[in-house]
Amino acid sequence: MAKKAYLEYDGKKIALPVIIGTENEVAIDISKLRSETGLITLDKGFKNTGSTTSEITYLDGEKGILRHRGYSIEDLASKSTFTEVCYLLIYGNLPTSNQLLKFEIKLKSHTLVHEDFKIILDGFPSNAHPMGILSSLITSLTAFYPKSIDPNRSGDKVDLSIIRMLSKFPTFVAWSYKKRIGHPIVYPDNNLDYCSNFLKMMFKMPTENYDYNPLISDVLNKLLILHADHEQNCSTSTVRIVGSSLSSIYASISGGMNALWGPLHGGANQAVIEMLEKIKKDGSNINKYIKKAKDKNDPFRLMGFGHRVYRNFDPRAKIIKEAADNVLDKLGINDPILDLAKALEKIALKDQYFIDKKLYPNVDFYSGIIYRALGFPPEMFTVMFAFGRLPGWIAQWKEMRKNNEPLGRPRQIYTGKKSLKYVEIDKR
Numbered sequence: 001m002a003k004k005a006y007l008e009y010d011g012k013k014i015a016l017p018v019i020i021g022t023e024n025e026v027a028i029d030i031s032k033l034r035s036e037t038g039l040i041t042l043d044k045g046f047k048n049t050g051s052t053t054s055e056i057t058y059l060d061g062e063k064g065i066l067r068h069r070g071y072s073i074e075d076l077a078s079k080s081t082f083t084e085v086c087y088l089l090i091y092g093n094l095p096t097s098n099q100l101l102k103f104e105i106k107l108k109s110h111t112l113v114h115e116d117f118k119i120i121l122d123g124f125p126s127n128a129h130p131m132g133i134l135s136s137l138i139t140s141l142t143a144f145y146p147k148s149i150d151p152n153r154s155g156d157k158v159d160l161s162i163i164r165m166l167s168k169f170p171t172f173v174a175w176s177y178k179k180r181i182g183h184p185i186v187y188p189d190n191n192l193d194y195c196s197n198f199l200k201m202m203f204k205m206p207t208e209n210y211d212y213n214p215l216i217s218d219v220l221n222k223l224l225i226l227h228a229d230h231e232q233n234c235s236t237s238t239v240r241i242v243g244s245s246l247s248s249i250y251a252s253i254s255g256g257m258n259a260l261w262g263p264l265h266g267g268a269n270q271a272v273i274e275m276l277e278k279i280k281k282d283g284s285n286i287n288k289y290i291k292k293a294k295d296k297n298d299p300f301r302l303m304g305f306g307h308r309v310y311r312n313f314d315p316r317a318k319i320i321k322e323a324a325d326n327v328l329d330k331l332g333i334n335d336p337i338l339d340l341a342k343a344l345e346k347i348a349l350k351d352q353y354f355i356d357k358k359l360y361p362n363v364d365f366y367s368g369i370i371y372r373a374l375g376f377p378p379e380m381f382t383v384m385f386a387f388g389r390l391p392g393w394i395a396q397w398k399e400m401r402k403n404n405e406p407l408g409r410p411r412q413i414y415t416g417k418k419s420l421k422y423v424e425i426d427k428r
Contacts (some may be wrong), residue, residue: 086391110167111188130176151246174201229392235260241408269368272304304365
């Protein structure tokens, strides 16, 4: 017998269906609450509201569990490439060798972008933030592929838009970086794998040959996998709500990118490095800033510690910490900021205040450290977060369209002035 929850209000009692997920998550379905009672719920920030059902990602913040399509993040990060995880998220299963080969061939066939995109790129000032450039270039894809706007597109036509997005995104990311530093763009090299091709477009200097480093390509694969999807967060919810209006995949993902840009979401890894730079300029006095972080009256906050969802150690942080230690050691990086980060991490992990509040270093803390070690400037960190999150956004958009989900339209409780009499001003 299906379980129900009961709500009693103003002498009337109604039964509300109870939905149980495959991992025993329990939700009260209030879809008909307003039509039956005239009531709505108030849940600022939607912290207690399930906006959809999804088969893509399972997250248990209390136990520190993250799975994509049933596979643990630990297995995916250690055994898969980023393109395999893209396939898994978007198409629902891990690819066979033949499926992966065909998928990667498709990706390589669409890496080039129309030369007119360089005109758009040239229109930005050299100090423009790469996230602003990138989101604009992604939106512009609707102009170059106008049929993608057709809400009735399905099947192979939708899949072509997905392939174009995955293929051209690395090109646009690299171009946004080259624009920032005033260097000429580098075209894709389809003789390389997905991540190595991107790294060449990013770091090849005009007068030098590009030296391929498999260690850097491997750690980049891990970084991108760890950001691939994270359930219904701010940017993912934005992608779904923009897509619910039947907007194209390009417009929907551009919307998600702009939501990601903020320092409370995807900008957190950039904020970590900026915080470390601030501490370094102040004499690298870590204990001073530990005390400031504990002081409720001090506005200073340790960036990269704790998580809004995880009440345990972020499982992605465990993986990325190991990768960070490995890559820093093998690359022989000597950077005072990275040394400062490791010292801060060591103190915080042993401090009872942080232990009691479960303020462990999260994925943003370590990802910023690795990206800096690999040569990415802080303004590119959020861009790289978007790069990793891309397959998750695509999968969420695709699922939302497949399920014919309704137009997103939250309600509100009005707290403004009541009806006022209009008094016309004297216009003479």
